[in-house]
Amino acid sequence: MTNFTTIEASVRAKAGKGAARATRREGLVPAVIYGAKQDASLIALDPRVVLRELVKTGWRSRLYEIKADGGAPIRALMREVQLHPVSDRPIHVDFQRLAPGEHIKVAVQVVFTGEESSVGIKRGGVLNIVRHTVEVSVDPDNIPTSFTVDLSNLDINDNVRWSDIKHDDNVVPGIVDRDFVIATVAAPTVVAEPEPAAAPAAPAAPAKKGGKK
Template identity: 35%
Template sequence: MKSIKIKGSERESVGKKATKALRNAGKVPCVVYGGEKPLHFSADELSFRDLVYTPAAHTAKIDLGGTKIRAIMQDIQFHPVTDNILHIDFYQLFDDKEVTLNIPVRLQGNSPGVRNGGRLLFRKRKLAIKALPDKLPDFFDIDISKLKIGDNITVESLLNDDFEILHPDTTVVVQVKTQRAAVVVDDEDEEGEEGEVTAEGGDAPEAASEGGESQE
């Protein structure tokens, strides 16, 4: 999994005045948990851009001068009006200790079911997994090029010895449901037709999510 470098400095004072001064200076107060004791530090808000404002899951390499820590972002608080980052909690990673993280799902290919008038339902845009830090995947890439009307892809098809997926095997990740205008054609008739679903790292225009995104 890709790591984002965060260069900061340890905080000697964690009181309200010191925290306010940091924010006024364009810095974000942070805490790293999971070690022997919580570690307080701060870094420029711009340092977190590639970590926070992305659909991808990344780890962080926090450089505090003499101290270097590998961690994942656990919680983040934004200002309700300005959307500035107010505070970030991190959890320290250890090579021999499993961690839980939400991994994004990407759709690859074009669904013949959608081309025939079906409706693509992207039910799980993220999946929670437990794994050792070095086994964390960047994405779950799902090929929908054979997904016809009535078909679905479940968690069971994504199982891997490198990690544990924290959802039942029968959980539907993506499916194609029928619509009134949908038609069923043979495989031979589908060749040469243009797909309506774009994937390759993006969601299809026809994609609809029922029940919202998973935030487990």
């Protein structure tokens, strides 16, 4: 299950575009923590901390514990990061505050293993990944870091469905009306070789005009 990732932050006193610009001039990233029926908390982050999290896989489902200026830690999910259109540096971050026992929707990454030993792939089959992530509803205490799919026993035309994935009973998929497909091993595509073009017919010999009398 998800481990807590601690983020150190500082408290921002004012909201608004002017205050956000002032925070950026100080070399920090303005951020807000909303949700759980509480007033929004305004904080500022070190941009290196934000970039460190963005390069990790599955950051949208990672559970954070935000500590700001000695206050009580706030548990939250990083929901949105706005990047500068030119420099790609973070310029604003939105966090969703988590309330104990309140289910939330998150997209959990699917990790595929055993591809090199898959029976079907060895026979020339092609791995077709249908879902790189699966959206689930789950209590914050039970957010999976990822779902693991073992491909080693899959033959051509075999597939992996939601029911094949090991998960906690409290993890409810966003799709509940069917046992949806995660990945398949498709048959190899056979490309027919074009038939050789027929040789052009030789031109007919010209007819002789007249004859000896």
